[in-house]
Amino acid sequence: MTDTNISFVRQEMLQGQTPPLGERGIVRWVRVNLLATPVDAVLTVLALLVLAWFLPPLINWLFIQAAWVGPNRSVCATVAQGGLQPDGWSGACWAFVNAKFGQFMYGPYPIDQRWRVNLVGIMFVALLIPLLIPKAPYKVLNAIVFFFVFPIVAFFLLVGGWFGLPYVETSVWGGLLVTLVISFVGISVSLPLGIALALGRRSKMPVIKMLCVIFIEMVRGIPLVTVLFMASYMLPLFLPPGVSFDKFLRALIGVALFASAYMAEVVRGGLQAIPKGQYEGADSLGLGYWQKTGLIILPQALKLVIPGIVNTFIGLFKDTSLVSIISMFDLLGTVRQHFNDTNWSSPQTPMSGLVFAGFVFWIFCFGMSRYSIFMENRLDTGHKR
Known part of the structure; x- marks a missing residue:
């Protein structure tokens, strides 16, 4: 006999309830990230006090009292009001950046040829x-x-x-153009050359290993300023009479070789982090050296050292400012050049120009950093099922 009394069986599911206010939204984020412990709460309060002291004068200088347009330094000579700035200082002189923007981007590159x-x-x-x-x-x-x-x-x-x-001679290049050209060439050349040097340093052939070790240690022991100076002024002394090549090209070669030595050590760290079992597994499959390296070892090694690779790229991008030692001016060098313009000589001009240059460098470096994080997360298969 079948029991027809099923009143004790649930016929409908209960509706899901909204989480408490303290477990969702901005309230939970603040509680977890800013007020999780008494120490976190104290640090949060101190940080807010620092921001309250620092941000109002900064915003006032950057935006409120800033001069945005104007023909000369007269628009930047207004004395700040309200005591938020030191006496004799007004806001940022963005009129100077606006007037010199073309020079900052292209340098003295001919105006009618900037379309190139x-x-x-x-x-x-x-x-x-x-x-x-x-x-x-x-x-x-x-x-x-x-x-x-x-x-x-x-x-x-x-x-x-x-x-x-x-x-157009390279001697009239300047500004952001020089920064991007040097960094692009340096990054494009240093990565493959650094990989080759790292593999050579780990090679079992004594001659190749010794040559790679000598090159890496010698270059890493010399400042980039010295490398640029030698490439620009000393290298021509060793060339045959009548043989010479462009100074900008010499700077490109010096920067690329310098960055490749550091890149080699980054890649070598990744190669050493690969477990020995990966090499043995590749050998058991009968793979040759280049097959083993290109298909198994190197992809894993490069994935491990993405932060180090991008860190080297960022350092290289910022080090382009050192080409001013050989009378070639990148973005920062071009900005500093125009501080001597008597038409824009004022206390606000240098700071405004340096803030602009720093902001441009930060945009590129921050972009590279965020993309590296994206690639790390995408390639991180260690915890995927």
Whole structure:
């Protein structure tokens, strides 16, 4: 006999309840991240006090009392009111940055030829963005065009002298143009060369290992300023009579070789972190040295040292300012050059120009840092199921 009394069985599920206010939204974030412990609460209060003391004068200088447009330094000579600034100081002189913006970007590159720089920049962005998107198609073709075809096209466009384009000497390049060219060449050359040096240093062939060790330790023991000085002024002394090449090219070679030595040590750290079982497993499959290295060891090693690689790239990008030692001016050097313009000579001009240059450097470095974090998270398969 079947029991037809099923009143004790639930016929409908209870509706989910909203979490308490203290366990969701901004309230939970503040409680967990800022007020989790008494020490965290004290540090949060101290941080808020520091911000309350520091931010109002900073905002006042950057935006409220800043001079945005004007023909000369007279627009930046207004004395600050309210006691938020030292006596004789007004807000930021963004009018100076606005007036000199073209010089900061291109340097003394001929104004009527700046379209060539803009075209190179558009090509650079158009090729770089798909290369950075993991799911973008035609990755191999894009990489070949970006690293091999684009530099040749950019060289002909920027230097000129062919196809009816006026010749522009590298000595009149400057500003952000020089910063990006040096950093792009340095990054593109230092990574593969650094990988080769790291593999050479771990090689079982004594001659190759010794040469790689000598190069890495010698370059790492010399400041970049010295490398640039030697490339610019001492290298011509060792060349045969009548043989010379562009000073800017010498700087590019010096920076690339300098960065490759540091990159080699970063990559070597990744190679040493690979368990011995990976090598033995590859050997058991009958893989040759290059197959084992290219398909198994190197991909894992590079994934492990992404932070170190990007850190080297960021350092290289900032070190481009040192080319001023050989009378070539990147963004920072160009900004400092224009401090001597009597039309804009004022106490606010240097600080405004340096803040602008620092902000531009920060944008590029922060972008590289965030992308490296994105790639780390994407390639981190250690905890995936």
